[in-house]
Amino acid sequence: MLDMMVKSRVLEERLIKVYKTGDAFFWIGGPGEEAFGVPLGLLVDKGQGVSHDYLHLHYRGTPTLIAMGMTMIDSIRLIMNRSTDRSTGGRNFANHYCFPEWNVVPVGSPIEVQYGMAVGTAMAQRRRKMKKEAAGVSIVTGGDAGSAEGDFASCLIWSSRPGNELPIYITVQNNKWGISTKFDDQHGEKQVADRGKAFGIRTNVVNGNDPIESYFAISQDLEYIRKNTKPVLTEFMVSRLYGHSSASGANREAGECPIDLFEKRLVDSKYIAPGFVKEMWAKYDLESREAAEIVRGEPVPLKESIWDHVYLGSENADWRKF
Amino acid sequence: MANMAQAIRMALHFGEKKLGVTDIFGEDVGAPLGGVFTATQGLETAWNSPLDERGIISTAIGLGLAGDRCVAEIQFCDYIFNTIDLLKIAGNTLWCSNGQYNIPIVVMSPVGAGIRGSIYHSHSFDAWATRLPGWKVVMPSTPLDAYGLMIAAIKDPNPVLFLKPKSLMRVRGEELIPGEPSDEKELKAMIDAPIGDRSKWKPRWPKLEEFEIPIGKGKIVREGTDVTIVSYGRTLPLCAKAAADYAARGVSVEVIDLRSLYPYDWGMIRDSVRKTGRVLFVNEDTEVTNFGEHLSYRVTQELFYELLARPRVLAGKNLPGIGLHPNLEEASVPHLEDIHHEIESIISEVP
Numbered sequence: 118m119l120d121m122m123v124k125s126r127v128l129e130e131r132l133i134k135v136y137k138t139g140d141a142f143f144w145i146g147g148p149g150e151e152a153f154g155v156p157l158g159l160l161v162d163k164g165q166g167v168s169h170d171y172l173h174l175h176y177r178g179t180p181t182l183i184a185m186g187m188t189m190i191d192s193i194r195l196i197m198n199r200s201t202d203r204s205t206g207g208r209n210f211a212n213h214y215c216f217p218e219w220n221v222v223p224v225g226s227p228i229e230v231q232y233g234m235a236v237g238t239a240m241a242q243r244r245r246k247m248k249k250e251a252a253g254v255s256i257v258t259g260g261d262a263g264s265a266e267g268d269f270a271s272c273l274i275w276s277s278r279p280g281n282e283l284p285i286y287i288t289v290q291n292n293k294w295g296i297s298t299k300f301d302d303q304h305g306e307k308q309v310a311d312r313g314k315a316f317g318i319r320t321n322v323v324n325g326n327d328p329i330e331s332y333f334a335i336s337q338d339l340e341y342i343r344k345n346t347k348p349v350l351t352e353f354m355v356s357r358l359y360g361h362s363s364a365s366g367a368n369r370e371a372g373e374c375p376i377d378l379f380e381k382r383l384v385d386s387k388y389i390a391p392g393f394v395k396e397m398w399a400k401y402d403l404e405s406r407e408a409a410e411i412v413r414g415e416p417v418p419l420k421e422s423i424w425d426h427v428y429l430g431s432e433n434a435d436w437r438k439f
Numbered sequence: 440m441a442n443m444a445q446a447i448r449m450a451l452h453f454g455e456k457k458l459g460v461t462d463i464f465g466e467d468v469g470a471p472l473g474g475v476f477t478a479t480q481g482l483e484t485a486w487n488s489p490l491d492e493r494g495i496i497s498t499a500i501g502l503g504l505a506g507d508r509c510v511a512e513i514q515f516c517d518y519i520f521n522t523i524d525l526l527k528i529a530g531n532t533l534w535c536s537n538g539q540y541n542i543p544i545v546v547m548s549p550v551g552a553g554i555r556g557s558i559y560h561s562h563s564f565d566a567w568a569t570r571l572p573g574w575k576v577v578m579p580s581t582p583l584d585a586y587g588l589m590i591a592a593i594k595d596p597n598p599v600l601f602l603k604p605k606s607l608m609r610v611r612g613e614e615l616i617p618g619e620p621s622d623e624k625e626l627k628a629m630i631d632a633p634i635g636d637r638s639k640w641k642p643r644w645p646k647l648e649e650f651e652i653p654i655g656k657g658k659i660v661r662e663g664t665d666v667t668i669v670s671y672g673r674t675l676p677l678c679a680k681a682a683a684d685y686a687a688r689g690v691s692v693e694v695i696d697l698r699s700l701y702p703y704d705w706g707m708i709r710d711s712v713r714k715t716g717r718v719l720f721v722n723e724d725t726e727v728t729n730f731g732e733h734l735s736y737r738v739t740q741e742l743f744y745e746l747l748a749r750p751r752v753l754a755g756k757n758l759p760g761i762g763l764h765p766n767l768e769e770a771s772v773p774h775l776e777d778i779h780h781e782i783e784s785i786i787s788e789v790p
């Protein structure tokens with residue numbers, strides 16, 4: 118886990134550097150959320166179609182995808198909007214991933230819409246499950262501030278309808294901030310997870326800066342969902358280590374670093390030698406630098422490609438050509 | 440000279456001091472940020488709302504129903520779409536209540552491309568907005584107009600949508616706002632929040648004066664006799680530049696800044712088109728069912744026999760988004776060369 122946490126962090130820091138050197142227009146991402154994201158990625162039933170898990174991620178999903186096997190270069194192609202960017206073809210912001218082969222549906226910018234959509238994939242999965250065809254779960258991630266959007270309430274309501282409970286894993290990563298607005302100023306509920314209780318949904322609050330606690334919580338939650346075909350809502354308390362996005366400078370902020378904490382724990386318990394992580398850091402740093410160099414030389418999207426994929430099969434979308 | 444963000448801030452300050460504004464709210468609108476484009480920094484009645492656009496618009500409507508005056512913000516117009524039914528309600532309340540309830544609110548939101556905002560920070564809302572009967576819709580292209588239109592919007596007893604062209608938010612004006620100190624640096628020191636700790640910071644407001652741009656009145660930004668261009672917001676300065684470029688080539692282009700999209704200054708458009716016989720409407724919202732099409736339709740209905748060339752609409756491509764890479768953004772919304780191209784085509788047309 119530590120290895121992937123470091124890999125994800127190095128990649129995110131590379132993305133920030135790519136932004137700061139002017140090779141990208143915007144950065145947003147998830148440094149600080151590795152101790153939640155990596156265990157999640159390791160526990161996902163990875164594959165395509167309703168028999169596997171669906172991932173409805175938001176823009177802080179890099180650690181999960183790294184744990185699932187995403188290469189650094191794919192993420193760098195996305196932030197540098199090359200035509201080789203498989204997620205968006207150079208069209209969308211950093212961390213707006215899309216990997217259909219792993220059921221990673223497109224990450225969207227509007228906050229919290231993924232919660233409602235997860236209901237849909239979970240409904241399709243429930244249907245298969247009732248026929249004993251498959252046992253996939255729909256997993257959704259998102260922020261604490263965004264849980265104020267109606268989509269979040271829709272998700273709680275729709276996933277807990279009596280007799281129609283859905284195999285959906287509703288997670289919230291609470292870093293106590295929106296952009297500049299504090300959680301405490303806006304939320305009367307003590308924990309976002311408490312809201313699930315009103316719907317009879319099993320809920321937990323987990324220290325999301327501890328990868329071991331997260332790992333066990335996620336694995337138990339997923340097991341419960343697979344077995345009972347019922348939703349779970351778990352809130353992970355995490356750090357926000359780099360400001361909200363490049364719009365607020367993308368500079369390091371104070372806060373507990375889950376990697377430092379985990380490293381110290383492993384060193385203290387003599388699982389790893391001090392300095393072990395430094396080597397990982399150097400290895401991934403090199404990989405990320407080389408990847409950025411390669412991407413710099415890759416082609417960019419052409420003007421004409423604006424009309425691609427408006428309709429399936431690139432059917433003509435330009436009315437001048439009807 | 441103030442930029443548009445400062446101008447809006449000053450108008451809002453005037454609004455809370457002199458026009459009875461009770462609340463200025465939205466996502467990150469209050470301290471410490473004062474809005475992602477800093478248009479609400481240091482305002483007394485500004486506060487942070489939950490991240491919930493439907494909550495913002497519905498609360499604004501409720502405040503309006505109770506007789507309070509508010510200015511609500513949707514952080515980017517891209518996120519206003521999930522409030523369409525509420526906007527519809529705000530627009531129809533006077534009518535549905537048989538004239539018994541009006542909704543005196545202002546909703547402001549940054550719009551348009553030009554900051555490499557990609558799919559969800561580049562939308563336009565002007566064409567959509569003009570399909571919300573009951574609302575007035577304004578969009579300035581200069582700081583002074585922003586100031587005057589905001590004051591008019593606050594005073595108006597109807598719901599007013601104030602669209603802020605985000606690519607112009609940092610552009611300085613050429614005219615002083617009444618009461619503004621003439622030194623930019625002085626203004627900045629007075630009303631821009633410092634970077635870093637702002638907990639003790641308070642703005643020092645200049646002695647601002649009331650200045651209103653009446654809603655529904657356009658402005659001729661350049662007089663001309665050969666072609667009329669009607670635009671607003673981000674594309675307006677591009678049109679003015681294109682007109683200057685063509686003046687050098689001996690073509691006289693008249694440029695109208697519409698400023699208000701609804702009601703709009705038909706009289707100004709009509710008189711200009713009568714004079715030039717040629718008209719081009721430019722905006723960046725998607726081209727199919729575009730507001731420019733309505734204006735173009737009206738021109739053909741009322742001025743058909745006075746036209747020397749078919750009217751044209753230059754707008755954003757009919758695409759589901761604006762791609763991030765500059766090649767994609769530039770191919771999707773009008774740029775200077777596109778306006779040149781349209782002028783070229785319209786002047787070379789022989790009736």
Ligand SMILES: Cc1ncc(C[n+]2csc(CCOP(=O)(O)OP(=O)(O)O)c2C)c(N)n1
Nearest residue numbers: 226227228260261262263294295296466518
């Ligand atoms: C519907 C919508 N409104 C506003 C925004 C602008 N915005 C982007 S991120 C953000 C804050 C999100 O905070 P939170 O949900 O806590 O997630 P975090 O980024 O802290 O993980 C806002 C307001 C948006 N993307 N979508």
